[in-house]
Amino acid sequence: MMADALALPPLRGTLERGGSLADFIWFRTGGPAEVLVRPADVEDLAAFLKELDPSVPVLPVGVGSNLIVRDGGVPGVVVRLPKAMQKVSVEPGNRVRAGGAAMGISVASAARDAGIAGLEFLRGIPGTVGGAVRMNAGAYGRDTSDILVEVTVVLRNGSVETWPAGRLGYSYRHSELPQGAVVVEALFEGTPGDPAAIGAEMDRIAAEREASQPLRSRTGGSTFKNPDGHKAWELVDRAGCRGLRRGDAQVSEKHCNFLLNLGEANSADIEQLGEDVRRRVKADSGVDLEWEIQRIGVAK
Template identity: 60%
Template sequence: MRPANGRIDGEALLARLPEVRGRLVAEAPLSGLTWFRVGGPAEVLFTPADEDDLAAFLAALPGEVPVTVIGVGSNLLVRDGGVPGVVIRLGRGFSAISVEEGYRVRAGTAVPDVKVARAALDNGIAGLTFLRGIPGTIGGALRMNGGAYGRETKDVLIGARAVDRQGRQVSLALEDMHYSYRHCGAPDDLIFTEALFQGEPGDSDRIAEAMREITEAREQSQPVRSRTGGSTFKNPPGEKAWQLIDAAGMRGFAVGAARVSEKHCNFLINEGGATAADIEALGEEIRRRVRETSGIALDWEIRRIGVPAGETARETA
């Protein structure tokens, strides 16, 4: 029987998994795959070779095995006890970019958002420049309706491809995503594999200047060279999360080696040696103080996965 915390021994789980053309690794460290540089291991980490490999794996995977998908870890907190089941990280087989007629750009979901913005620039395509300001992959942008500098994924998406938990390959139109602010209403079990974006004709010099402005704005206003997870909390309707945090007196506040950024207080920083528990506790204290001072409940924008330290009991399957 699987223990209450859901973890079993990674090697034992590996022995139960279907064969793949990609790579399966038991007890794979995840801290190095996240921008915070914290967190425990994946019981098993799967890097599929391509969409067909992913679909075949999911179709054969026992239904009781949990599946978690991660990208480049830019907006992710992995808890210290690690992640039960299979963690899927899309790689080279999902990193193609192509430009199509009608100022369209097709991209695999492992492609960093900035690379799509650069591909658009190289081909004189406007409208996708905002992707330069999102520090993640296309998969993450699809899953959370990522946005920056006045535009969101929903404003430029034509459609996407995905694989569901049963291994079925599906196509989705924009309306199937059911987007709202920093939220995607498509089924949670879908693993996005490809996206098609609509741009518009533009002047390359103007696009390049807009990208430079975004780069400079990020450098000046955000702690982009620190171990951080990007924006921590969503902006409540009509409010700015950072202003609420600042008004609550939390700028520079610390729990262990986790600290609220002095530069932008909707960013949390691992100053070196912080645990995931430190970072999460800091976030929860921010939420408590903001609720106390403003009456507003902040919602996490950073995705938190896995189990806390001390909940890592194993049993052999």
């Protein structure tokens, strides 16, 4: 890491060299960002990226609910959007507009209150709109690509563009958003519905998550993608990995597709435990599990 060497353009928001990521990443592990940037608004971010040396990598991070930050930290600039970009508003045509920093539950709740159905599944996604749009997050039979109309992004060169959903090249848990692009706003569309019925479905999703997932633990959400024709957790369980440990990193006994930090694990422990699981599943069923959690930064 070369924090002192990186020349940085002016910013109205805050800029922190060696900014901690472990303070907010769900696993509570990992090294610092070379530079952690919190822009004041879209214009501030766009101006900063336009002037930033094009060779410097840029990585947007939301709440880190699906992230392993390696112990050596993250070179370049990590962008966290400010609270000002958490706004959610309802528009005609059963549409909901949300800032990139808004949480899934905020979008689902606004849709419920407006009688807009189809966005309930966002209640079950514990991340930001930006993260959901980038990775085509989904739950309970629906994906972000099912409801997205358009997205506003600040590209790595500082240009601000609004793209129709079709331009994102969506597939399962994947989009073709370019490297360094930051999602600053998204427009979603549902269908007319009864607020009471929508609320009941959101409550059902919340109760199901509480019953089946280790929500009160230091975790990173779903670890592996579901392979075609399989559920990842079933393959992990069948390979004898439920409760498997490496130091203080553990495969959740409650839901085998979740890894846990029991307290003193570092990111290397967690990532290596995931690789242990992948090897065991491959040996048991012949299936190559793909990581769903994004792993970023450099090993120590």
